[in-house]
Amino acid sequence: MRIVPLHEQPHRLHELARRHHPQWQAAHPGMTLAEWEAEFTCHATATGLPLTLLALDANDALLGSASLVADDMDGAAPWSPWLANVLVTETARGRGVGQALTAAIVTQARALGFAELFLFTEDQQDFYARRGWTLLEEREHHGHRVSVMRRAT
Numbered sequence: 001m002r003i004v005p006l007h008e009q010p011h012r013l014h015e016l017a018r019r020h021h022p023q024w025q026a027a028h029p030g031m032t033l034a035e036w037e038a039e040f041t042c043h044a045t046a047t048g049l050p051l052t053l054l055a056l057d058a059n060d061a062l063l064g065s066a067s068l069v070a071d072d073m074d075g076a077a078p079w080s081p082w083l084a085n086v087l088v089t090e091t092a093r094g095r096g097v098g099q100a101l102t103a104a105i106v107t108q109a110r111a112l113g114f115a116e117l118f119l120f121t122e123d124q125q126d127f128y129a130r131r132g133w134t135l136l137e138e139r140e141h142h143g144h145r146v147s148v149m150r151r152a153t
Contacts, residue, residue, distance in 0.1 A: 001055055001056065001057060001058075001063060001095075001096075001097065001100060002055075002056055003053050003054065003055050003056075003100060003101065003104045004053065004054050004056060005051060005052070005053055005054075006040065006043050006044045006051070006052040006053070006054055006065075007043075007044050007045065007051075009054055009056075010044045010045075012054060012062065013037060013040045013041060013044055014037060015062060016036075016040050016052070016054075016062075016065055017033055017036035017037040017039075017040055018033065019062075019065075019087060019089070020036050020040075020065075020085055020087060021033045021036045023087055024085065028142075029142050040052060043067060048112060049068060049069060049070050049081060049112070050067060050068065050069040050070065051067065051068050051108060052065055052066070052067040052068075052085065053065065053066055053067075053101060053104050053105060053108070055088075055092070055097045055100060055101055057092075062089060063088065063089055063092040063095075063097045064086070064087050064088035064089055064092055064097045064098065064101055065085065065086075065087050065101065066083060066084075066085060066086045066087070066098075066101035066102060066104070066105050067083075067084045067085040067086075067105070068081055068082070068083065068084070068105050068108055068109055068112075068117075069081060069082050069084045069085075070082070072084040072118075072119070072120065073120055073141060073148070079118045079136075079148075079150075080114075080118070081109060081112075081114055081117060081118070082117070082118050082119060082120075083102060083105050083106075083109075083117055083118070083119040084119070086098060086101060086102060086119075088101075098127065099131065102128075102131060103131070105117070106151065106153050107153075109153045110153035114153055115152065115153060116150050116151065116152050116153060117150065117151050117152075117153055118136070118148060118149065118150050119133065119148070119149050119150075119151075120141060120146040120147065120148045120149070121146060121147055121149065122144055122145070122146050122147075125147045125149070128149050128151075129149075131151075132151050132152075133149040133150065133151040134149060134150060134151070135147055135148075135149055136148045136149055136150045
């Protein structure tokens with residue numbers, strides 16, 4: 001497995017949007033496929049925030065992705081930046097892809113000068129806690145109970 005920034009693989013924009021749109025509808029209600037494509041277009045052209053990293057197998061098949069964004073939760077200022085859009089394809093689950101992607105995002109945040117990083121999750125609190133994330137608070141987000149977590153970079 002290798003991890004590369006989306007700006008090195010811009011031809012994957014549409015594939016990412018198609019995978020993320022159904023996966024994250026609850027967290028981002030009303031966000032259309034076209035808006036996901038626009039989001040990832042920004043990630044593919046930006047230097048700094050926002051950025052998306054891709055996990056690829058030896059044959060360049062997409063295994064997953066994760067993003068580093070300035071804001072992932074309305075009304076959560078001044079918390080920034082955020083680990084967001086963590087997605088591992090079904091066939092790649094249980095193979096360390098999520099762990100590798102989240103560790104790479106932490107490294108990117110540190111390289112950009114951020115001392116801490118935030119995320120929210122509905123059901124992966126244990127996964128993140130095992131990787132050094134701590135619970136900051138629980139709150140409602142678009143009608144769902146989520147845990148907001150933080151981690152030092």
